[in-house]
Amino acid sequence: MTPPVDVSRLIARLDALGRIGALAGGGVSRPALTPADGAGRALVVGWMRDLGLEPVVDRIGNVFATRPGAVPGPSVMIGSHIDTVATGGLYDGNLGVLAGLELIAALNDAGIVTERPVTVAVFTNEEGARFQPDMLGSLVHVGGLDLAAALDTVAVDGARLGDELEAIGWAGEAPIGGVAAAAYLEYHIEQGPVLEAEGIEIGVVEGVQGISWTEVTLAGRASHAGCTPMRLRRDAGLAAARIATGVAEIARDIGGDMVGTVGSLRLRPDLVNVVAESAVMTVDLRHPVEATLAEAERRLAGLIARVAAEETVAASTRVLARFAPVAFDRDLVGRVEATAAALGFGHRRMPSGAGHDAQMLARVCPAAMVFVPSADGLSHNTREFTAAADIERGLRVLASLALDLAGRVGDVPRAEEIRG
């Protein structure tokens, strides 16, 4: 049974949240624990209260709002994130959180009492673009990262996570891991081109590929661009460029699903007539098979050592994030598939290329995800877009399955029924 969800109400909330941190020309910039993130949280938590929920905030800033069930105990948890990359869109993460609120609104409207509680969760710093690793809040929630270490994480802009959390007023007092889930569902845009290209409405996500993030620092020597012969340079910029092309060659050579990205490259002193003294770059490697990802990491280490020796620069590396591939719970994935089929939506099973909070929750409870198409396959892009009809289909799959999992007890008697 689908609760009476209202996609236009969901889209109105998406648009309103998208106005916080809105970029001129479209898109959103709400990086984790910036004032814009704080303002987005305030809006969402206000909506939670309007729906009669009492949100709790834990010590890493994760927010949990629970609609009680007839029987106290672990919830059916619906979650995602509302932080964005600095050049993000309206849908990544936000859709999953606000779809959870739409489900609560629909349950309220219809006076449905569920057996289990239903919780909407907002996890801190999913994106990982400002503070690494990504999925940090959900990782802390499931006990995969110590709270103190998480609070001490330093951002790419030098800020300490715990200080930023305090500064925006979202360092809560609830204990970590205090809200238990019987099952976790996350509704998300696909963020890639597969569903749109194949004309399929719902992605039934079987798991998330492995993620390996490395920061590479190269130390060379600044010298005059006009006066230093090529053979006498220690050019950190050239070494970085060779590593960047080498990363693409590794990915192409391994082939198949292997992807490799250098998304950040900073040179010092970054001037037209100075050979670069230092370079700091990031390498993002991903593959669905752990052994293949590990092979790519070995090749990356060899590449860095070879280039550093040839260009006479010193190289050091730091792991920013490393998560093995995750397979979601087979039964729950099957229920996502069955729900999409029962609703008459075209669907296919698929892996997730992006990381998600669901992969962390999968450590502690059955977890699964629902994908809907992304226009032009774009995400982490200000032009990210998913059409209302697609959003509605995913919302109905999420809401139907969540209600099934929570169990419907009966209807809240209306006032006139109580009066008889």
Ligand code: GLV
């Ligand atoms: C998180 O958005 C990721 O990079 O997969």
Ligand code: MN
């Ligand atoms: Mn996301």
Ligand code: MN
């Ligand atoms: Mn993202």
